[in-house]
Amino acid sequence: MLPGGIPTSGAGRIAATSDAQAVALWLGEYRASPNTQRAYRREAERLLLWLNERDMSLAELRRDHLDAFEAFLGDPMPKERWVGPTRARQDPRWRPFRGPLSPSSRRQSLVILQGLCAWLVEAGWLDHNPFRLMRDKRRRLDNRQTAIERYLERPLWEWLWQWLDQPPSLQASRRERFLWMRRRLVFGFAYLLAPRIGEMSGARMDDFTRLEGRWWWRVTGKGGKTARIPVPPDMMRLLAEWRTSLGLSPEPSPDEPTPLLRGLDGQRGVGDNHLYRLIRATFEQAASTLERQLGVDAGREVAQLRRATPHWLRHTALTHQAQAGVELRYLAETARHSRLDTTARYLHAEAEEWHRQQSRHGLAVHGKAGADAPGKQPV
Structure with missing residues (x-):
């Protein structure tokens, strides 16, 4: 079962008595896509474990906590507690991270968790979604890219x-x-x-x-x-x-x-x-x-x-x-x-x-035919 304590928010519209159960119900919405469900579980689990370290529930998550959590994703410390090689979830040596997350992976994690909180607000489990308070939300949480860059030329x-x-x-x-x-x-x-x-x-x-x-x-x-x-x-x-x-x-x-x-x-x-x-x-x-x-x-x-x-x-x-x-x-x-x-x-x-057409626009090269001499006034 995912970690998580008793929420402080009011009665919800889902049959849950803990954050872990509420998150499990959200994950159940992705049962038709096992790979998506597995990826979403990983990100939710990291958040709940991080909150658990601070004796906090999801209902206590504030805007300022999101910056601290994002920094944690980029440098999960102490390393021996959070980082390790891939192992079975039941193995006592299992760790939530294989290493620090890249900026794009951190952005993806925040995108997933924003969706989690939005669902929990609709379910009545949370009374607010702290992600909506992020002023640079569009830059951070809009995971759409103008072009694909992660490929081999x-x-x-x-x-x-x-x-x-x-x-x-x-x-x-x-x-x-x-x-x-x-x-x-x-x-x-x-x-x-x-x-x-x-x-x-x-x-x-x-x-x-x-x-x-x-x-x-x-x-x-x-x-x-x-x-x-x-x-x-x-x-x-x-x-x-x-x-x-x-x-x-x-x-x-x-x-x-x-x-x-x-x-x-x-x-x-x-x-x-x-x-x-x-x-x-x-x-x-x-x-x-x-x-x-x-x-x-x-x-x-x-x-x-x-x-x-x-x-x-x-x-x-x-x-x-x-x-x-x-x-x-x-x-x-x-x-x-x-x-x-x-x-x-x-x-x-x-x-x-x-890029090809832009390359036609350049600086004059000394000695090149047609190049103006220094000091020569343009016509």
């Missing part, structure tokens, strides 16, 4: 894929070859079909179906919405090689409700946490390799790889599709966005053209 992605695509040595063990093949499939799948991490871990073999000679990927995403995405030839090639390594036929059949991504036994599926760690570890290994190859010349790219998360792969996929000329309506279908303006954040063509 094409040259860096191409280097990463070449590195991933290099087969292990002939002396490599069977385990090493399996891990290489799986990692290659994970990154290829992420780049070619732009899935969310939960959609990747939940993918089954029979989600890939052929209709009238064309392959499609059937996916159930956020909100339980089911979509069908065209599967490009490169994905079918990766899938065929992966299946062959598992001792299966190259193409999946309609009666294979088995996991796409599998553990070392070749049978059990790979969960979200395992997949997250796999991708993050790969980014770190790639960063170290690039740093050894190019040193300080690749400082920016190395830093990007070390910051990258699994969701960067989705952003990278959609951004590169947009740059390749995929029409906005099809890009929105692949992304499974309900609003076109959400998808439009991946369109960088106008920014590139603006």
